[in-house]
Amino acid sequence: xxxxxxxxxxxxxxxxxxxxxxxxxxxxxxxxxxxxxxxxxxxxxxxxxxxxxxxxxxxxxxxxxxxxxxxxxxxxxxxxxxxxxxxxxxxxxxxxxxxxxxxxxxxxxxxxxxxxxxxxxxxx
Numbered sequence: 001x002x003x004x005x006x007x008x009x010x011x012x013x014x015x016x017x018x019x020x021x022x023x024x025x026x027x028x029x030x031x032x033x034x035x036x037x038x039x040x041x042x043x044x045x046x047x048x049x050x051x052x053x054x055x056x057x058x059x060x061x062x063x064x065x066x067x068x069x070x071x072x073x074x075x076x077x078x079x080x081x082x083x084x085x086x087x088x089x090x091x092x093x094x095x096x097x098x099x100x101x102x103x104x105x106x107x108x109x110x111x112x113x114x115x116x117x118x119x120x121x122x123x124x
Contacts, residue, residue, distance in 0.1 A: 061089070069096045
């Protein structure tokens with residue numbers, strides 16, 4: 001696992017990326033800077049990584065999960081319900097590879113809505 005920092009608006013949140021092949025491909029591209037899009041309580045943004053679905057692929061994600069969405073070559077950070085959620089859990093548009101998890105409180109990201117830049121960097 002690799003510890004990372006997610007900087008968005010005035011917030012820095014600690015997270016971890018797992019040891020999957022997809023997560024390792026993301027780690028190799030750090031730091032990543034992008035303009036985040038919002039889909040309900042999800043930030044997603046294109047990254048310079050191309051992976052297919054893997055053994056972690058699912059549509060059942062939890063608040064705080066970090067997923068890689070192959071159709072958009074995008075990283076998705078889930079911090080609450082999305083437009084297709086039925087309850088409080090986020091639901092991605094389609095399957096994502098689970099590549100990591102926020103360590104700090106995911107709900108902090110609600111205060112970062114409208115941000116025009118996100119930076120993901122390795123902690124150490």
